[in-house]
Amino acid sequence: MQGVDRSRWAHSSDVLDYTTLRGLRVGVVGAGSSAMDSAATALECGAASVDLLVRRTDLPRINKSKGSGVPGLTHGHYDLPDEWKWRLRHYINVQQVPPPHGSTLRVSRHPNAHFNLGCPVQRVDLQGDTLRVATPKGTFVFDFLIVSTGFAIDWRQKPEFAHIAPHVRAWGDRYQPTPGDEDQELADSPDLGPVFEFQPKTPGSCPGLERIHCFCYPAALSHGTVSGDIPAISDGARRLANGLASLFYREDIEQHYANLLAYSEPELLGDEWTAADTARRVEQPLAPASRERA
Incomplete structure (x- = not known):
């Protein structure tokens, strides 16, 4: 889409007033x-027509990601060996998730x-007010194109992360899959700690980096689908909250200890009981017997 007038197309993640498409021939990639x-x-x-341009010759039918949603994944994915984490997520990526x-x-x-299967986009040209989209099966003519190509983990597109981006350790920095299992999305995924925290490529290179917690989809390789997918997102949120509570407690332990020393709220006031006359409650010793003189 580089070089194509931005007024003629949008990404599916863009804010778009769809009423402006009334009466138009619309193409959707994906x-x-x-x-x-x-x-x-x-x-x-009210679009005049919508043509979906689909690379595959058929839509995926089975949601493999849903099939992986067992309690073991929710509670045990983080502790799996690296090769199993990669193998699971790569398989799901290759199979792709069908639309709902x-x-x-x-x-x-x-x-x-119109569902046009086996139509990967080869080229997009703007001619006058129309877009000409070339595919192996011919050229489509549209007034507007919506590109639904998913997402990539690309720090360069997020200037607000420019300071930390060079320091964040990604899976590609520490793990090499077996030949044939390469996966750019997984390689670009951040290698997260137990509380979804970023970890530095070089220890000490970016103080405070571990205070930033990545609770969103790129956490899937490290933690499983507990940060952006139903039904385990509640479990993931609880893990994050519990982990943060632990970190806060550890960081503030001196204050907590001072509060403990200063704690003085009485559980008992002293008027809840009456002290017994213990001398009357215990067995009294017998007086020694006197000796008779012979």
Whole structure:
């Protein structure tokens, strides 16, 4: 899309007034959940037609990520050996997650929705007011294009992270998968500590880095899908909250100890009982017998 006028296209993650697509021929690149939501919204807002351009010759049918959602993943993924973490996440990435059933029906119920399979985008050109999108099956002509290509972990696009980005240790800095299992998304994923905290490539190179906690999708390789996926996000949030509470306690331990020493709230006031006359409650000793003179 480089060089194509930004007024003619948007990414599915952009803020877009879909009512501006009324009466237009709209193309949607992709077939994931964001592609379906984008296509359906365009159709519901009166687009003349929506063509989905899908690389694959068929849509994925089975949500392998859902199949991995067991209590063991929730509570034990972080402790797995590196090779198993990589193997699980790479397999799910390769299989891809299908769009939700309801989202797909939201698109297909429209007669002016078209699922074009086996149509990877090869080139996009702006000619006048129209976009010409080349695919192996021919060229599509659109008035507007929505690119639903997912996301990448790219620190360079986030200037607010420029200070810490060079110091964050990624999986690619410390782990090399077996040949054939290379995965750029996984290699770029941050290598996180037990409380989702960033870790430095070189110890001490960025003081305070460990105070930044990455509770979002890039944590999936380190922790499993507990920071951005149903149903385990509540477990992940609890893990984060418990971990932060522990870190705060450790950091403030001197203050907690001082509070302990100063604590003086009485549990008992002294009027809850009456002291017994213990001398009357114990066995009295017998007087020694006197000796008779012979």
